[in-house]
Amino acid sequence: xxxxxxxxxxxxxxxxxxxxxxxxxxxxxxxxxxxxxxxxxxxxxxxxxxxxxxxxxxxxxxxxxxxxxxxxxxxxxxxxxxxxxxxxxxxxxxxxxxxxxxxxxxxxxxxxxxxxxxxxxxxxxxxxxxxxxxxxxxxxxxxxxxxxxxxxxxxxxxxxxxxxxxxxxxxxxxxxxxxxxxxxxxxxxxxxxxxxxxxxxxxxxxxxxxxxxxxxxxxxxxxxxxxxxxxxxxxxxxxxxxxxxxxxxxxxxxxxxxxxxxxxxxxxxxxxxxxxxxxxxxxxxxxxxxxxxxxxxxxxxxxxxxxxxxxxxxxxxxxxxxxxxxxxxxxxxxxxxxxxxxxxxxxxxxxxxxxxxxxxxxxxxxxxxxxxxxxxxxxxxxxxxxxxxxxxxxxxxxxxxxxxxxxxxxxxxxxxxxxxxxxxxxxxxxxxxxxxxxxxxxxxxxxxxxxxxxxxxxxxxxxxxxxxxxxxxxxx
Numbered sequence: 001x002x003x004x005x006x007x008x009x010x011x012x013x014x015x016x017x018x019x020x021x022x023x024x025x026x027x028x029x030x031x032x033x034x035x036x037x038x039x040x041x042x043x044x045x046x047x048x049x050x051x052x053x054x055x056x057x058x059x060x061x062x063x064x065x066x067x068x069x070x071x072x073x074x075x076x077x078x079x080x081x082x083x084x085x086x087x088x089x090x091x092x093x094x095x096x097x098x099x100x101x102x103x104x105x106x107x108x109x110x111x112x113x114x115x116x117x118x119x120x121x122x123x124x125x126x127x128x129x130x131x132x133x134x135x136x137x138x139x140x141x142x143x144x145x146x147x148x149x150x151x152x153x154x155x156x157x158x159x160x161x162x163x164x165x166x167x168x169x170x171x172x173x174x175x176x177x178x179x180x181x182x183x184x185x186x187x188x189x190x191x192x193x194x195x196x197x198x199x200x201x202x203x204x205x206x207x208x209x210x211x212x213x214x215x216x217x218x219x220x221x222x223x224x225x226x227x228x229x230x231x232x233x234x235x236x237x238x239x240x241x242x243x244x245x246x247x248x249x250x251x252x253x254x255x256x257x258x259x260x261x262x263x264x265x266x267x268x269x270x271x272x273x274x275x276x277x278x279x280x281x282x283x284x285x286x287x288x289x290x291x292x293x294x295x296x297x298x299x300x301x302x303x304x305x306x307x308x309x310x311x312x313x314x315x316x317x318x319x320x321x322x323x324x325x326x327x328x329x330x331x332x333x334x335x336x337x338x339x340x341x342x343x344x345x346x347x348x349x350x351x352x353x354x355x356x357x358x359x360x361x362x363x364x365x366x367x368x369x370x371x372x373x374x375x376x377x378x379x380x381x382x383x384x385x386x387x388x389x390x391x392x393x394x395x396x397x398x399x400x401x402x403x404x405x406x407x408x409x410x411x412x413x414x415x416x417x418x419x420x421x422x423x424x425x426x427x428x429x430x431x432x433x434x435x436x437x438x439x440x441x442x443x444x445x446x447x448x449x450x451x452x453x454x455x456x457x458x459x460x461x462x463x464x465x466x467x468x469x470x471x472x473x474x475x476x
Contacts, residue, residue, distance in 0.1 A: 025057045025081070028066050032462045035066075038259040042252035043084075048072045048092075057099055060084045065253040068092035068111065079119065082107055082127075085248040090134050096121075100143075103127045106248035109156075115139040117162055125149040128246040129171075130233055131156050133205050139171060146170040151231040151246060155201065173227040175201070181222045190219070200225045204233070209241035209251045210258065266303065266322045267461035273327050274307055274449075274456065277318055286312040289450040292435045292443040293463045296341050298348060303464060304377055306350075308335050308435065310442065314354060319375075319382055331382040336371070337435040337443055344427035348377040349385065351424075355441055360393060367393040374423050385423050388416060433472045445471055 028046040029037060031054070035046040047067040053075035060066050064084035068074045070091030079099025080086065085106045088094045092111035100120040107113070109131040115121050120143040123129050128151040131137045135156040144167045146152055154172045178200025182190045195203075203223045218238070225233045236244040243251040274291070281287050287309055294306040302323035308315055317335030321328045336354030343349075352373045360367040370392060374385040387403035388411075400416035401408035411419070435443040449456045468474065 024078075025059045026054070027059050027061065028064060029465050030468075031058075032465050033458045037263060037465065038256050040252065040256040040259065042249060043256050045253060045257045047257050048074055053077055057081060060086055060105065062105065065248075065257075067253070067257055068094055070111070076101070076119075085253060087248070087250075087253065088113060088135070103129055106130070106246055108132075108245055108248050108250065109135040109137065112136045113138065115141045117141060119143075121145065123147060123150040123152055127151065128233070128248065129153075130245060131158075133201070137171065139167070144170055146229075148230070151227075151233060152229065153225065153227055153231070153233045155205075169229065173229040173231070175225050176228050177226045179224050179226075181224060183220045183222070187220075195223075197225070204235040204242070206237075207241050208254055209238040209243045210254045211238050211241075211243075211251065212255070214238050262325070263461055263464045265325065266327065267457045267464060269327045270305065270320060270322065270460050271457035273320070273329065274318070277307075277329070281309070281318075287316070290443070290446040290448050291456075292337070292446045293460055294339050294433050294435075295460075295463045295467055296431050297464075297467065299343075299346070304341070304348065304350070305460075306335060306339065308337070308443065314356060315443070317352075319350075319377075321377070321379060323379070328380060330378065330380070331375070333384075334371075334373070336373070337441075339433045339435075340429060341431040342424055342427040343430040344424075348430075349423070349427060350375045350377055350382070355436075357441065360391070360398075365393065367391050367398065372420065374420070386419060388420055390416070429475045431472065431474050435471060437471060445469075 031046065034050050034052050035048050038045050043063055043065050045065045045067060047069055051073040055077050057078045058076060058080040060080065060082050062083050066086050068088045070089050073093040073095065075095045075097055077098045079096060079101050082103045083105045085108065088109045088111040090110040095114045096119040097116040098118050100122055101115065102122045104124045104127050106128040107130065112135065113131065115138065117140040119141050121139065121141055122145045125147040126149055131154040133155045137154045137156065138159045140162045142163045144163050152171060152173060158172045160168045160171055175197045178195045178197050180193045180195055184190055200223055204225065220236060222234050222236045234246055235242055238251060290310055292308040294308065296304045298304060302321055305320040305322060306317045307320065308317040314334050315337060316333065318332045319330040321330055334354065336352040338353040340351040341348060342351060354371050356369045357366050358369055368391065370390050372388045376383040376385055389401045389408045390397050391399035400411050400413050402411040402416065402419060435445050437444050447454060447456065447459045
């Protein structure tokens with residue numbers, strides 16, 4: 001029995017969640033809080049936390065691994081592009097009900113895979129579809145493509161229906177021989193010994209290794225199981241346990257999946273910090289318990305976060321930086337609903353654009369006041385670089401001013417533009433977010449976090465996991 005990396009849950013009690021997105025392909029991090037994420041230098045992992053279906057094509061990129069753990073079911077309605085590793089743990093279920101399971105990386109199955117009659121399966125050259133002795137593989141598909149040079153094996157139970165009779169040989173080929181290969185650390189073969197199929201099957205039916213280090217004097221050893229269709233399954237070991245299957249680095253995948261997910265940690269800490277902050281904010285009675293969360297991941301791996309909330313006549317925000325496992329409050333100030341992150345070398349500038357309406361003149365006409373605030377984002381605080389106001393009446397700019405000594409003073413249009421150009425010179429736009437798509441001067445994307453059942457930590461985590469939202473544009 002293979003090693004479990006999460007507790008076995010009763011599958012019948014698992015709740016199915018349906019997911020939809022506008023794009024045809026979605027990365028595994030778009031599954032949000034229904035999966036837990038972790039990263040290491042070797043691989044990034046996503047482990048399913050609850051059974052669910054995915055309506056669009058899931059993409060597992062190279063150096064990524066998606067895990068369907070025991071007691072969970074993943075239903076793919078539009079297939080999956082497996083460029084990295086898809087691992088179905090013993091007791092887990094993968095159901096492909098539509099689209100194509102397109103494998104150019106590795107699928108390692110210790111659980112159950114079911115390919116529906118409306119789905120397709122394509123295993124490309126050098127890719128792997130491996131079902132261990134603990135697993136089960138079922139196919140009712142009429143479309144099966146296994147390229148010459150693909151590595152396919154089903155050592156567990158199987159049920160192949162639909163399509164031609166050749167599909168049985170494609171998906172459940174017979175093992176024909178085995179061998180054991182030892183190499184040096186440079187992957188140069190030291191020895192190669194032919195073994196029986198029975199011995200090879202026995203050698204690879206062991207647990208997975210999650211050893212932190214290989215032993216001193218370690219000699220890499222690989223068992224190769226050759227199949228009748230010309231493919232093969234190569235299994236490497238550490239301490240007599242499976243470290244790698246083909247190109248799937250199982251030891252690194254399992255070790256990484258066991259790490260504490262930093263995003264979950266950050267979201268819980270930030271939610272706690274915000275709820276404490278809100279106690280003081282709400283005392284003046286002018287703020288509304290709605291929060292719009294803007295996140296931007298900087299090049300050093302830290303996050304800049306703006307927690308924006310509506311207050312009397314304007315919006316305000318508390319700004320945070322998430323780094324080194326800590327949540328640091330940077331500043332609190334007025335804030336617009338149109339945010340732009342500018343990158344200048346290793347420095348970041350936030351431009352906050354806020355828009356307000358006011359009555360101008362004696363005829364009761366409405367004008368707009370637009371304020372652009374520029375902040376340098378630091379590690380422990382934010383520095384105001386400049387604040388600029390313009391009034392717009394119809395298509396005409398009727399006033400331009402610059403913040404001086406706490407008040408806006410008249411500035412010529414050229415001075416108004418020139419001072420802003422001085423601040424932004426040498427920078428590029430990295431990200432832009434507009435929380436007011438409808439133009440009603442209020443946020444369209446927010447959580448009423450004091451409502452019963454509201455999940456503030458989950459809401460924050462979703463914005464850390466999936467920064468590419470419909471109101472956010474990334475550049476470069």
